[in-house]
Amino acid sequence: MGKAFSILETLTGNxxxxxxxxxxxxxxxxxxxxxxxxxxxxxLGFVERDQxxxxxxxxxxxxxxxxxxxxATAQRNIRHSILRTLADDTRETxxxxxxxxxxxxxxxxxxxxxxLGLRFEPGSPVPAHCSAIGKLLLAxxxxxxxxxxxxxxxxxxxxxxxxxxxxxLIQDLDRIRKTQVGIDDQESIEGVVCVAVPxxxxxxxxxxxLAVSAPQAxxxxxxxxxxxxxxxxxxxxxxKTFSLGPAE
Numbered sequence: 001m002g003k004a005f006s007i008l009e010t011l012t013g014n015x016x017x018x019x020x021x022x023x024x025x026x027x028x029x030x031x032x033x034x035x036x037x038x039x040x041x042x043x044l045g046f047v048e049r050d051q052x053x054x055x056x057x058x059x060x061x062x063x064x065x066x067x068x069x070x071x072a073t074a075q076r077n078i079r080h081s082i083l084r085t086l087a088d089d090t091r092e093t094x095x096x097x098x099x100x101x102x103x104x105x106x107x108x109x110x111x112x113x114x115x116l117g118l119r120f121e122p123g124s125p126v127p128a129h130c131s132a133i134g135k136l137l138l139a140x141x142x143x144x145x146x147x148x149x150x151x152x153x154x155x156x157x158x159x160x161x162x163x164x165x166x167x168x169l170i171q172d173l174d175r176i177r178k179t180q181v182g183i184d185d186q187e188s189i190e191g192v193v194c195v196a197v198p199x200x201x202x203x204x205x206x207x208x209x210l211a212v213s214a215p216q217a218x219x220x221x222x223x224x225x226x227x228x229x230x231x232x233x234x235x236x237x238x239x240k241t242f243s244l245g246p247a248e
Contacts, residue, residue: 016055048060098207104209159188196211200239
């Protein structure tokens with residue numbers, strides 16, 4: 001079991017696919033041992049070959065396992081309390097999400113108390129190219145990684161405002177990189193506006209995005225942008241929790 005976890009930790013700690021030989025070398029295992037354990041992990045869905053067949057990457061089951069663990073943790077700790085306080089202060093729905101390839105995954109969410117609400121469960125995926133958190137996190141990637149992601153992801157139209165051309169999206173992302181504010185002006189859901197700011201750990205690394213979303217019938221885009229200072233304060237508090245130990 002310890003060797004299996006060592007392989008999983010090595011895979012998740014590397015941005016590139018790893019070959020069998022690289023995994024054996026980095027974990028200190030013999031090639032036959034590494035091959036046997038990886039075969040079992042692949043059978044269980046915890047690892048898989050990447051699309052280019054260059055090596056092994058995290059499997060769908062490992063990603064889902066990780067998301068479930070993060071969701072459970074988020075519901076129990078101080079991060080959820082920060083999100084709830086922000087939702088109470090803004091009186092609108094607040095989300096904390098991360099970028100997972102072409103999608104944003106909401107790790108935690110607090111719904112507004114209005115009758116007219118937006119119903120998404122934590123763990124729900126949304127297209128990154130038309131969401132405030134997704135565009136924000138894409139904008140903060142390195143140019144090479146951002147361009148690689150844009151080439152790979154389908155820019156599917158969700159509403160009449162969805163940006164579906166790579167050139168137009170790059171212009172939008174360049175602006176977002178300067179302002180550090182992601183904007184979804186009815187690009188994901190007709191009649192819904194959203195703004196997002198980055199959440200950074202104390203070491204400066206971006207760990208996700210924090211957003212407020214609301215029906216445009218109740219909140220205009222200008223109204224939403226006026227909430228950015230509140231979002232930034234909450235994001236600072238949220239970021240500090242990623243530097244806390246297990247006892248948080």
